[in-house]
Amino acid sequence: MATKIGIVGMGLIGGSLGLALKQRTNHTVIGIDCDSAVIDAVLSSGAADKTGVQHLNQADLVIIALSPDATVDFLNENAANLRPGTIVTDVCGVKRQIMKHCVPLCWERGLHFVGGHPMAGRERSGFANADACLFEGAYYIFTPPKGTPEHVVNLLKQVAMQIGCTGVTVTTPEHHDKMIAFTSQLPHVLAGAYVKSPNCPEHSGFSAGSYRDVSRVATVDETLWSQLFLLNKDNLCFEIDNLISNLKQYRDAVDAGNTQLIAEILSDGRGRKENFG
Amino acid sequence: MATKIGIVGMGLIGGSLGLALKQRTNHTVIGIDCDSAVIDAVLSSGAADKTGVQHLNQADLVIIALSPDATVDFLNENAANLRPGTIVTDVCGVKRQIMKHCVPLCWERGLHFVGGHPMAGRERSGFANADACLFEGAYYIFTPPKGTPEHVVNLLKQVAMQIGCTGVTVTTPEHHDKMIAFTSQLPHVLAGAYVKSPNCPEHSGFSAGSYRDVSRVATVDETLWSQLFLLNKDNLCFEIDNLISNLKQYRDAVDAGNTQLIAEILSDGRGRKENFG
Numbered sequence: 001m002a003t004k005i006g007i008v009g010m011g012l013i014g015g016s017l018g019l020a021l022k023q024r025t026n027h028t029v030i031g032i033d034c035d036s037a038v039i040d041a042v043l044s045s046g047a048a049d050k051t052g053v054q055h056l057n058q059a060d061l062v063i064i065a066l067s068p069d070a071t072v073d074f075l076n077e078n079a080a081n082l083r084p085g086t087i088v089t090d091v092c093g094v095k096r097q098i099m100k101h102c103v104p105l106c107w108e109r110g111l112h113f114v115g116g117h118p119m120a121g122r123e124r125s126g127f128a129n130a131d132a133c134l135f136e137g138a139y140y141i142f143t144p145p146k147g148t149p150e151h152v153v154n155l156l157k158q159v160a161m162q163i164g165c166t167g168v169t170v171t172t173p174e175h176h177d178k179m180i181a182f183t184s185q186l187p188h189v190l191a192g193a194y195v196k197s198p199n200c201p202e203h204s205g206f207s208a209g210s211y212r213d214v215s216r217v218a219t220v221d222e223t224l225w226s227q228l229f230l231l232n233k234d235n236l237c238f239e240i241d242n243l244i245s246n247l248k249q250y251r252d253a254v255d256a257g258n259t260q261l262i263a264e265i266l267s268d269g270r271g272r273k274e275n276f277g
Numbered sequence: 278m279a280t281k282i283g284i285v286g287m288g289l290i291g292g293s294l295g296l297a298l299k300q301r302t303n304h305t306v307i308g309i310d311c312d313s314a315v316i317d318a319v320l321s322s323g324a325a326d327k328t329g330v331q332h333l334n335q336a337d338l339v340i341i342a343l344s345p346d347a348t349v350d351f352l353n354e355n356a357a358n359l360r361p362g363t364i365v366t367d368v369c370g371v372k373r374q375i376m377k378h379c380v381p382l383c384w385e386r387g388l389h390f391v392g393g394h395p396m397a398g399r400e401r402s403g404f405a406n407a408d409a410c411l412f413e414g415a416y417y418i419f420t421p422p423k424g425t426p427e428h429v430v431n432l433l434k435q436v437a438m439q440i441g442c443t444g445v446t447v448t449t450p451e452h453h454d455k456m457i458a459f460t461s462q463l464p465h466v467l468a469g470a471y472v473k474s475p476n477c478p479e480h481s482g483f484s485a486g487s488y489r490d491v492s493r494v495a496t497v498d499e500t501l502w503s504q505l506f507l508l509n510k511d512n513l514c515f516e517i518d519n520l521i522s523n524l525k526q527y528r529d530a531v532d533a534g535n536t537q538l539i540a541e542i543l544s545d546g547r548g549r550k551e552n553f554g
Binding site: 027039048081119121138139148171176178179180181182183184186188189190191192193194195196197198199200201202203204205206207208209210211213214215216217218219220222223225226227229230233236237239240241242244246247248249250251254255257259260262263264265266267268269270272273274275276277 | 292294299305371396397398415416418424444446453455456459461463464465466467468469470471472473474477478479481482483484485486487488490491492493494495496497499500502503504505506510513514516517518519520521523524525526527528531532534536537539540541542543544545546547549550551552553554
């Protein structure tokens with residue numbers, strides 16, 4: 001069934017959603033962005049059929065693809081203009097704080113808010129880096145509040161699969177934030193901490209895949225990610241502390257020259273990677 | 278000019294060297310391995326022209342593709358059977374200890390020993406994972422002792438480029454070991470430390486490229502890598518300590534809820550990645 005989908009914020013994620021929806025489905029896309037140059041690019045590349053916030057009252061589904069602060073601000077200002085029954089979702093990398101603000105805000109206006117997080121990204125942001133294939137092979141996580149009607153979650157799942165996702169995970173905001181601190185936030189912390197080695201400036205000619213892999217996401221957007229880190233402070237601090245304590249195990253075994261202990265620690269790591277994938 | 282090249286140890290690196298040399302050059306390859314099943318596979322896949330340690334006295338170049346301990350043991354037992362003037366190199370991931378043992382051992386028999394380290398690898402070892410394209414895009418690092426004749430280094434550089442390397446780095450064993458602790462050993466420590474998070478078993482459905490990248494080399498061979506870590510203890514401990522101290526910066530800024538400080542720390546990391554590549 002063709003649906004009218006509003007996308008608010010045509011950056012990397014919103015822009016990729018627009019491109020994927022227009023290239024892979026027959027849904028109508030209303031693309032919103034506060035930057036008129038972005039809107040020009042969106043319309044000329046076919047990432048949306050039309051633009052203008054006044055069209056959002058026609059939408060069956062509104063995907064807010066903004067940072068956490070801006071997501072809440074947008075809903076505060078625009079929820080009253082959406083049709084009751086409209087499904088609203090976000091794409092933020094944290095879910096507890098988003099749900100806390102957006103669920104009641106939507107509820108009182110008869111809108112269905114479901115937290116969303118497509119597990120896809122690039123080292124660079126903005127519509128210029130948007131890609132219709134961004135979601136290929138990715139999981140899309142949804143955190144519906146209790147009592148969300150089945151058709152709401154089903155529509156979101158369907159759209160996620162239509163844009164190329166490999167699977168959908170439905171979970172609580174609490175579990176999402178705990179897992180994301182490990183799978184996404186910690187690697188972003190790590191990448192930055194890693195390239196701060198005094199030997200990093202000379203890596204060229206001495207580095208290969210391992211350097212590239214660990215350092216890749218150090219180009220993170222600091223304005224967005226400082227927000228995301230703070231909104232998941234407890235889980236992120238737990239993961240950093242845990243990693244530091246694990247690193248100390250290796251350090252102490254190497255420093256003590258204990259070959260057998262090093263081999264055991266390495267073997268434990270290998271076993272986990274083999275088991276957990 | 279066609280050269281006779283002996284490869285001792287037809288595992289991932291030795292096997293890939295054999296395949297690359299036979300597919301891309303007209304050099305003759307003598308492949309040596311203590312496992313007769315591996316030798317059968319080597320000969321049937323065309324990774325060597327012939328086998329048998331007795332042929333090594335015809336070689337112009339012998340590449341020992343074994344672990345550090347086994348490299349020194351092999352030279353102790355076989356250096357006397359090589360022709361004076363033969364160039365000998367290894368592929369170990371550490372260079373100070375290798376040079377310390379192998380240079381005098383070769384010198385007294387009229388052999389030219391040059392430390393070597395092709396910056397290529399895979400998550401899995403053994404000839405079954407060997408690949409003629411393994412060295413494509415990789416750097417090959419050489420650590421020639423002082424006084425090494427120019428033709429020796431030139432032949433090694435030529436072979437490195439012939440097997441597909443993107444460049445050759447010539448440096449001291451000290452500088453090699455310092456850089457490799459950062460570019461290669463630390464990411465291997467990190468991968469193992471990372472997958473030891475109590476949340477790792479549940480990552481499926483919540484993970485994407487960042488998880489894959491950081492955890493990739495956790496499948497490290499513990500027997501080889503515990504040796505490599507110990508032979509580079511000072512540099513590796515320095516890098517782990519440095520990383521822990523950098524991670525603490527992020528942790529403390531997040532824990533303090535200091536958005537500006539987090540953004541500054543992230544921005545510093547981004548700047549370094551953008552500058553250093």
